[in-house]
Amino acid sequence: MYDMLTALINGALGWGWPEWALNLLSYILIVTIVLVVAPLQMLFFTYYERRVIARMQDRVGPNRVGPEGIWQPIADGVKMFTKEDIVPQAADRIVHFLAPCVVVAPTVLMFAVVPWGPGMVPVDLPTGLLFFFAISSISAVGLMMAGWASNNKFSLLGAMRAVAQMVSYEIPAVLSLIAIVIIVGSLSINEIIAYQAGLIISNRDLPGVPDLGLGWFVFTPVGFVAFVAFFIAALAEGERTPFDIPEADSEIVAGYMTEYSGMKFGLFYLAQYVLNFLLCAITAIIFFGGWQGPGVGWLYAQGITPANPNGNGLFNVLAGILGVFYFLLKTYIFFFVMVWLRGAFPRLRIDQLMDFGWKFLIPWTLANLFSAALWVAFTRWGPAEGMLITVGWSPVLRWLAAFVVTLAINLGVYLWLTRVYAASQAERRRAELEELSAAA
Amino acid sequence: MTASPFEIEIPRGRVIEVQRDDTRVRWGGGLLRGMAVVWKHWKESFKLNRSYSQIHGTFTIEYPEEQPRIPEAYRNMPILLYDDETGHELCTSCFQCERICPPQVIHMTQAKDPATGKPVPAVAEFIIEYDACMSCGFCAEVCPFDAIKMDHEFELSTDDHTRLTVHKEQLLRPISYYAKIAPTMWAEVRESALKKLQGNVRRRPDVIGLAPQLTEKIAARRAELAAQAVQAAQAAAAAPAAPAAAPAEGRKLTPEEKAAKLAAIRAAKTAQAGESATPAEAAPAPPSPAPAGEAAPSADKAAKLAAIRAANAAKKAAAGEAPATLPVAPADGMAGDTPADAPPAAPPADKAARLAAIRAANAAKKQQSGDGS
Numbered sequence: 001m002y003d004m005l006t007a008l009i010n011g012a013l014g015w016g017w018p019e020w021a022l023n024l025l026s027y028i029l030i031v032t033i034v035l036v037v038a039p040l041q042m043l044f045f046t047y048y049e050r051r052v053i054a055r056m057q058d059r060v061g062p063n064r065v066g067p068e069g070i071w072q073p074i075a076d077g078v079k080m081f082t083k084e085d086i087v088p089q090a091a092d093r094i095v096h097f098l099a100p101c102v103v104v105a106p107t108v109l110m111f112a113v114v115p116w117g118p119g120m121v122p123v124d125l126p127t128g129l130l131f132f133f134a135i136s137s138i139s140a141v142g143l144m145m146a147g148w149a150s151n152n153k154f155s156l157l158g159a160m161r162a163v164a165q166m167v168s169y170e171i172p173a174v175l176s177l178i179a180i181v182i183i184v185g186s187l188s189i190n191e192i193i194a195y196q197a198g199l200i201i202s203n204r205d206l207p208g209v210p211d212l213g214l215g216w217f218v219f220t221p222v223g224f225v226a227f228v229a230f231f232i233a234a235l236a237e238g239e240r241t242p243f244d245i246p247e248a249d250s251e252i253v254a255g256y257m258t259e260y261s262g263m264k265f266g267l268f269y270l271a272q273y274v275l276n277f278l279l280c281a282i283t284a285i286i287f288f289g290g291w292q293g294p295g296v297g298w299l300y301a302q303g304i305t306p307a308n309p310n311g312n313g314l315f316n317v318l319a320g321i322l323g324v325f326y327f328l329l330k331t332y333i334f335f336f337v338m339v340w341l342r343g344a345f346p347r348l349r350i351d352q353l354m355d356f357g358w359k360f361l362i363p364w365t366l367a368n369l370f371s372a373a374l375w376v377a378f379t380r381w382g383p384a385e386g387m388l389i390t391v392g393w394s395p396v397l398r399w400l401a402a403f404v405v406t407l408a409i410n411l412g413v414y415l416w417l418t419r420v421y422a423a424s425q426a427e428r429r430r431a432e433l434e435e436l437s438a439a440a
Numbered sequence: 441m442t443a444s445p446f447e448i449e450i451p452r453g454r455v456i457e458v459q460r461d462d463t464r465v466r467w468g469g470g471l472l473r474g475m476a477v478v479w480k481h482w483k484e485s486f487k488l489n490r491s492y493s494q495i496h497g498t499f500t501i502e503y504p505e506e507q508p509r510i511p512e513a514y515r516n517m518p519i520l521l522y523d524d525e526t527g528h529e530l531c532t533s534c535f536q537c538e539r540i541c542p543p544q545v546i547h548m549t550q551a552k553d554p555a556t557g558k559p560v561p562a563v564a565e566f567i568i569e570y571d572a573c574m575s576c577g578f579c580a581e582v583c584p585f586d587a588i589k590m591d592h593e594f595e596l597s598t599d600d601h602t603r604l605t606v607h608k609e610q611l612l613r614p615i616s617y618y619a620k621i622a623p624t625m626w627a628e629v630r631e632s633a634l635k636k637l638q639g640n641v642r643r644r645p646d647v648i649g650l651a652p653q654l655t656e657k658i659a660a661r662r663a664e665l666a667a668q669a670v671q672a673a674q675a676a677a678a679a680p681a682a683p684a685a686a687p688a689e690g691r692k693l694t695p696e697e698k699a700a701k702l703a704a705i706r707a708a709k710t711a712q713a714g715e716s717a718t719p720a721e722a723a724p725a726p727p728s729p730a731p732a733g734e735a736a737p738s739a740d741k742a743a744k745l746a747a748i749r750a751a752n753a754a755k756k757a758a759a760g761e762a763p764a765t766l767p768v769a770p771a772d773g774m775a776g777d778t779p780a781d782a783p784p785a786a787p788p789a790d791k792a793a794r795l796a797a798i799r800a801a802n803a804a805k806k807q808q809s810g811d812g813s
Contacts, residue, residue: 055485056478060500344478345471415467422465436455437448 005029030122034111042273043073048332049339056343080266088151088259095149100260100267102142106135107274113189114281117291117323118300119316121190128189129181132282133174136237139271140166143246143256146268150259158255161350162246165236168354169243172361173233176226179365179372180217180286189285196289197297213292213326221407222375225368225414227287229361231334234279236357239272241342245350276338277331284330291323355428360421367413371406378402512622515577515590517570518546520611521618523634527650527657528641529612530587530633532561537579537588545569546579551648556699561640562649566611570596571604585640586633592621612651703749703796708803 005026009015047062047070054061062069087096113128115121125131140163147159181187184195198215217223236243247255257268284290296319301308303316348356379395379402381387390398448455481496489497501508518537522529533550551562579588591613598604619626641649646665647658 052482055498056482058481058485058489058496058498060498060502340475340478340482343482344474418467419465433448433455433457436450439450 034122035108038108038111038274038277039270041277042270043077045273045277045335046076046269047073048335049342052336052339053343056340077266080263080269083262083265085262085264086259090151091259092149092151095145096259097264099142099146099149099256100264100271102145103139103271104142104267104274106138106142107271107278109135110275110278114278115190115193115285115290116327117320118296119303120291120320120323124188124190127187129177129187129192129286132189132278133170133177136275136278137166137170139275142271146260147256150256152259154252154254154258155256157252158246158248158258161248161252162239162256164350165239165243165245165353168357169233169236169361172229172357172365173237175362175365175369176230176233177286179222179226179368182369182372182376183217183222189290192286193290193292196292211297212294213289213297214294216287216289216292218287220375221403221410222368222372223287225364225371225410227283229365229368230287231283231337232361233357234283235338235341236353238276238279238338240276240338242345242348243353244347245353248347276335280331280334280338281327283334284327288330289326290330291327293322293326296323296326355421355425359424360417364413364417367417368410371409374409375402375406378405510592510621512625514592515580516575516594517573517591517596518568518577518579518588518611519591519613519618520566520608521587521589521615522612522651522654523637524614524616526641527654527661528637528644529563529649529651530585530615530637531563531566532585532587532640533559533563533566534561534584536582536584540578540582542576542578543572543574545572551644553645553648555645560644560648562644563608566608568606568611569604570606571601585636586629589618589622609651609653612653701792701796708799 005022009017009022050072051061051063051069062072065071065075087093110132112123113121113125113131115124121128143162143166144159147155147157147162150156180192184192186192196215196217197211197213199212218227235241239246247257252258257265260268299315299319299322302312303314303319304310304312377385377387378390379398381390383391390401393401448457484496485498487497489499492499520529520531531548533548535548538544538546538548545568547565547567549564551560551564552558553560575590577590580590583589596604615626619630647661650658650661652658
């Protein structure tokens with residue numbers, strides 16, 4: 001944004017604005033765009049989810065408000081705004097009021113590091129990924145506040161579950177991301193996206209590969225395992241249906257949202273959908289190349305970039321449009337998968353959730369971490385790092401060796417873990433029955 | 441761990457273990473299979489499904505735009521039927537539906553003949569409280585005349601509560617309407633229903649039993665009746681001895697006739713009863729213009745009374761009909777008419793009255809002769 005504004009105001013228009021004014025203007029514009037886009041995404045996602053889940057259940061879904069019901073979220077929003085705001089008498093009023101804010105704020109902050117297209121990142125933090133996940137954990141505090149302040153047993157139970165679930169599933173999520181960070185060697189989200197240029201294979205590993213923007217991590221064994229583990233963890237983090245234990249409406253009414261009404265409830269709702277959007281987006285960014293796709297890299301190379309200040313601004317716009325298109329397409333596909341999972345699977349029990357997180361996902365992602373290390377060793381290390389086997393191998397051979405070895409490890413670990421996990425679950429069921437028999 | 445039990449009794453109740461194949465590991469294939477099922481539903485849901493035998497496809501009927509296909513036996517609210525051609529209601533006010541109605545929302549009054557005050561097989565007012573009706577369909581089931589049927593109309597919502605107390609005029613539908621919404625169900629009962637209706641129509645005087653909203657049908661019926669009256673009057677005028685025929689209808693059995701007959705029967709009965717009575721009990725009768733012509737004991741008197749009554753009935757019938765029909769009807773002339781000297785060409789009402797008188801006289805005579813012997 002700053003580059004584009006500089007080129008436009010000081011270059012094309014020749015007004016000669018000072019640097020601070022340009023910076024200020026660009027950030028105001030960015031913040032405005034983010035604050036407009038975040039709720040719009042949420043509105044679209046509610047409509048999108050309802051239509052998709054309806055189709056999966058052989059229904060039609062909302063199709064009355066506007067063409068094909070596209071204004072349904074607006075109607076819902078109006079409804080939310082006009083509802084009475086009820087605070088329970090026994091509630092801690094201040095905390096009850098603050099909780100929705102504490103839940104919403106981090107989700108909007110997370111937008112700061114999400115790149116929408118080439119050169120379209122609000123803030124290119126060198127530790128963007130860390131920032132993203134550190135901030136996302138803050139909403140757990142807000143959930144706990146909501147549950148505690150409501151002074152309601154369902155709320156508190158929901159909050160407890162939410163916090164337990166978030167804390168448990170952050171570990172596999174972060175472990176699977178670390179595998180990618182090891183390969184890329186950077187926490188910058190832009191770096192991670194830039195690494196996924198190429199064709200099936202990243203052209204950082206394999207120079208000379210044509211850049212079609214398809215060098216996505218999901219095509220490597222390490223990336224695939226990390227993707228599956230991360231997506232499952234993201235479902236738990238975003239409280240999507242197989243893991244929507246914190247707001248299990250058939251058990252604990254609505255969890256921590258029980259005592260909220262009107263727009264406060266609406267804020268929780270907003271936070272949840274914005275978080276889902278961001279989790280889908282970060283999945284798309286880290287494992288599916290974000291805005292990378294055929295044509296974007298080439299278009300962007302013609303535009304105005306720090307490396308190429310004399311480019312054509314039109315190509316920036318074109319690259320931006322195409323990049324945003326790819327990025328949103330991937331994001332929406334992941335949200336579709338989330339809805340699909342919601343349509344397919346029933347809710348887990350809390351013990352099943354914990355078992356799955358701690359006994360399956362964490363060992364699996366830890367093994368994947370080892371694979372990632374091997375991947376780096378095979379593709380990049382030389383005699384200087386003590387990697388003597390690959391001396392003299394061509395890059396393709398190195399890459400192939402890394403692929404085969406990591407594939408073998410990940411597959412072996414998966415097969416072994418599922419066996420162990422199934423056996424442990426069966427054993428647990430037997431133990432429970434035995435206990436029941438003993439009691440009888 | 442060997443075979444686990446299927447059932448365990450615990451203090452809180454019984455636990456039944458569902459035996460799952462725990463030893464088989466599907467490596468996530470079970471999850472994918474479940475997702476495949478949902479995918480197929482999603483993919484197929486873009487097609488419409490109207491056969492209801494398929495599990496895929498969208499079943500939804502977009503209601504206000506599309507109307508649901510309602511099965512014939514669907515029942516919502518009861519309606520009354522009337523005949524398309526004559527406009528006669530099928531209902532005879534037999535009160536069966538009112539009796540069986542579980543929430544007791546059916547109310548009716550039977551039509552009465554204005555001339556005689558006798559009930560007629562037709563309904564004067566019929567009310568169903570739709571707001572409390574539970575659509576059980578008992579009324580339609582029990583109706584012996586197939587007059588009350590269950591409608592398919594279900595868009596009944598209103599902001600006016602009183603409109604849910606539905607009166608006869610709003611309840612009435614032509615038979616053709618019911619035959620359209622439930623063709624096979626109507627075909628089953630059509631013949632018997634129409635036959636019963638014909639039988640009932642014969643017993644309905646004037647315009648009683650005609651659907652009240654069919655004003656032109658009622659007017660036509662009135663005109664028909666008037667024309668008949670004129671005809672009858674002309675016929676009466678043509679007959680030499682007839683002072684004035686009652687503007688009797690072409691129908692076989694009018695209430696007047698019926699009354700006359702009844703009187704005759706009653707007279708005969710009284711006469712029979714008089715047979716057992718002793719002459720001492722008999723009071724002297726005043727001279728009368730009865731055909732018996734003599735001072736008669738009680739039996740005689742009864743017979744005479746019957747004759748007078750019959751004559752009165754005939755008179756009344758004539759008087760009652762006259763203002764209702766045409767002014768040209770010379771109904772007033774027959775007031776002094778006695779049954780005895782009635783001409784042979786008299787119209788049916790007169791004839792019946794005369795018949796009653798003769799019968800009464802005969803009975804009296806018989807009684808006398810019986811006494812004398």
